[in-house]
Amino acid sequence: MADTATPPQKMETPAIYDDLHRKLVTAQFDHGEKLKSEDLRKLYGCSANTIREVLFRLSTAGLVAFEEQRGFRARRTSRERQHDLTQFRILLEQEGACLSMKHGDIEWEARLSAAHHKLSHIESEVRRSGSVEHVLPLWSNAEWEFHDTLISACRSPLLRETYKTIYDQFRQQLVSRASNYGYYAENIEEHRAILEAALARDTVLCRQHIHDHLARNMIS
Amino acid sequence: MADTATPPQKMETPAIYDDLHRKLVTAQFDHGEKLKSEDLRKLYGCSANTIREVLFRLSTAGLVAFEEQRGFRARRTSRERQHDLTQFRILLEQEGACLSMKHGDIEWEARLSAAHHKLSHIESEVRRSGSVEHVLPLWSNAEWEFHDTLISACRSPLLRETYKTIYDQFRQQLVSRASNYGYYAENIEEHRAILEAALARDTVLCRQHIHDHLARNMIS
DNA sequence: TTTACTTGTAATTTCAAAATTTATGGCATT
DNA sequence: AATGCCATAAATTTTGAAATTACAAGTAAA
Known part of the structure; x- marks a missing residue:
């Protein structure tokens, strides 16, 4: 898991999106690292569904890979x-x-x-x-x-x-x-x-x- | 609303995605028509959140426009x-x-x-x-x-x-x-x-x- | 007539938990 | 040791309802 220096708790959806986006483009996750909704939920103090929504939007930008029934990963760039x-x-x-x-x-x-x-x-x-x-x-x-x-x-x-x-x-x-x-x-x-x-x-x-x-x- | 000739009830997420995709590319929604999750929920017999997820994935493909706090619309092509x-x-x-x-x-x-x-x-x-x-x-x-x-x-x-x-x-x-x-x-x-x-x-x-x-x- | 405000309704978004699916580890069999 | 199977654990997905927000109609004031 990446360092959690930034957000202790309680963020709105757009803020969560921006923060995760920033962490992804600055390589604060390893390539292919699993992004567990439970961990992120606790990190941002929101519901698992909100995380899910943000991750879907990030997968649009190609920063996150989604596979059905097996969650999200930071994109591995071969x-x-x-x-x-x-x-x-x-x-x-x-x-x-x-x-x-x-x-x-x-x-x-x-x-x-x-x-x-x-x-x-x-x-x-x-x-x-x-x-x-x-x-x-x-x-x-x-x-x-x-x-x-x-x-x-x-x-x-x-x-x-x-x-x-x-x-x-x-x-x-x-x-x-x-x-x-x-x-x-x-x-x-x-x-x-x-x-x-x-x-x-x-x-x-x-x-x-x-x-x-x-x-x-x-x-x- | 478009004609509902195809799916009466009960579909899996991928099937819902395919069906909505098909309806969008065959222009069965008017340009800019609102896509209400409640209507679609009843149409496909699933939860509102499932619809939400499908619509987010369709917005990736540029077929649906999303605006925060005011839902989804079939994309208007100017x-x-x-x-x-x-x-x-x-x-x-x-x-x-x-x-x-x-x-x-x-x-x-x-x-x-x-x-x-x-x-x-x-x-x-x-x-x-x-x-x-x-x-x-x-x-x-x-x-x-x-x-x-x-x-x-x-x-x-x-x-x-x-x-x-x-x-x-x-x-x-x-x-x-x-x-x-x-x-x-x-x-x-x-x-x-x-x-x-x-x-x-x-x-x-x-x-x-x-x-x-x-x-x-x-x-x- | 227009503008601003209020209120009721409808729709979107979030939540917490249940249901489904996948991954993990032990145990027996080959 | 290697493989297959089952039970358990963990994670994802769906659900239904609550909370928030936008929309529209109607009322009052200018």
């Missing part, structure tokens, strides 16, 4: 699924970025610049200090902001929504990768390359940089 | 969402087909030919008789078989799964379009064009034909 997730993410981000370049206005460019600025600031700090752990949550949020902003002008709510469910499943592996400093070191140049291609509205180059950046994720 | 769905479907089917052409073997070609043969047989019958209604469920299944087989060799469970949830939301409009005979008349040539391009492993041409075929869906 090597094959990791590969599949990456390929699908590349497809969505490439398409979303190209559509954003097509439809995005100066306002979008400004938001993308701002998101990149924050992200690169953190990544510079990582490179200077040589460690990742102390800014991991910050970095994780900034990275999401950048990638989400990149596709935010695509005018397809469906694509964006799908992208988010995929992205959440990547966050899980960030923790286990935190020790691997080399992974984060290369991100600065890759993110800048994506930014510049996007602002230049060079769709071919942008697709290329997105592919290179995301494909490298998979290997580690 | 013009904007229809456009979004179509664009997304084009992206997925193009990518899935190209990957299938890359990975598919002779076995895949055989299955695709078989699926097309069945589909074109029905579509010829439609053209001969000049009416659609009497074979609509048959046609709907055959069309799904063809498109699913087309992407079945893509080696991405995620893409295929996502495609299915999108496709189900298209089935809903088939019924309301049944009267529009012209829509179905043009399908024969389009499906054949896709088949031939796929068998020839011509990815550029196949993308083009898929786009033309699916984009025409949106306009009607």
Whole structure:
């Protein structure tokens, strides 16, 4: 069972959802760990049925696996699924970025610049200090902001929504990768390359940089 | 409320899910119609909570909309969402087909030919008789078989799964379009064009034909 | 006539416990 | 030792009712 530092007792359904979501994307459960409704019920001070409802909604987001008559588990991400997730993410981000370049206005460019600025600031700090752990949550949020902003002008709510469910499943592996400093070191140049291609509205180059950046994720 | 020709009483959870799913994709509920758990409870002879669980799982598939404290509704598909769905479907089917052409073997070609043969047989019958209604469920299944087989060799469970949830939301409009005979008349040539391009492993041409075929869906 | 408030009704959500199903451990048999 | 079977324990699923919340109609005030 994960550490129970956060919620002692008595939470509303949305709060329980958010808390479990956060715990799942920050890998506070082992891969494939069983999520017993009785334990969670006691943890959040609610009924077993409420937990059941929350877990169903989390299974929608792909964070929890449900099997009939044998409950819920934190999703185990096999090597094959990791590969599949990456390929699908590349497809969505490439398409979303190209559509954003097509439809995005100066306002979008400004938001993308701002998101990149924050992200690169953190990544510079990582490179200077040589460690990742102390800014991991910050970095994780900034990275999401950048990638989400990149596709935010695509005018397809469906694509964006799908992208988010995929992205959440990547966050899980960030923790286990935190020790691997080399992974984060290369991100600065890759993110800048994506930014510049996007602002230049060079769709071919942008697709290329997105592919290179995301494909490298998979290997580690 | 939709007609209740099928299930008088007493069904298991999976059966209830299947039956409601079928009713939703065959548009036996009006767009935005409220799905009252009490009514459904009496219909299927189970508890309100069981209905609630089924409806949550259907909302995963995008067939049902859930709003906190105000229950479930059959999803209303606006013009904007229809456009979004179509664009997304084009992206997925193009990518899935190209990957299938890359990975598919002779076995895949055989299955695709078989699926097309069945589909074109029905579509010829439609053209001969000049009416659609009497074979609509048959046609709907055959069309799904063809498109699913087309992407079945893509080696991405995620893409295929996502495609299915999108496709189900298209089935809903088939019924309301049944009267529009012209829509179905043009399908024969389009499906054949896709088949031939796929068998020839011509990815550029196949993308083009898929786009033309699916984009025409949106306009009607 | 409109707006705001009150009240009654209906529907959703939560709860605690019963019923069903699956997992576990001991015991006999091969 | 390995396998199959039964009894027990544990966990999931369903139930029916209670509590909460939204909805609608009707009344009073502006």
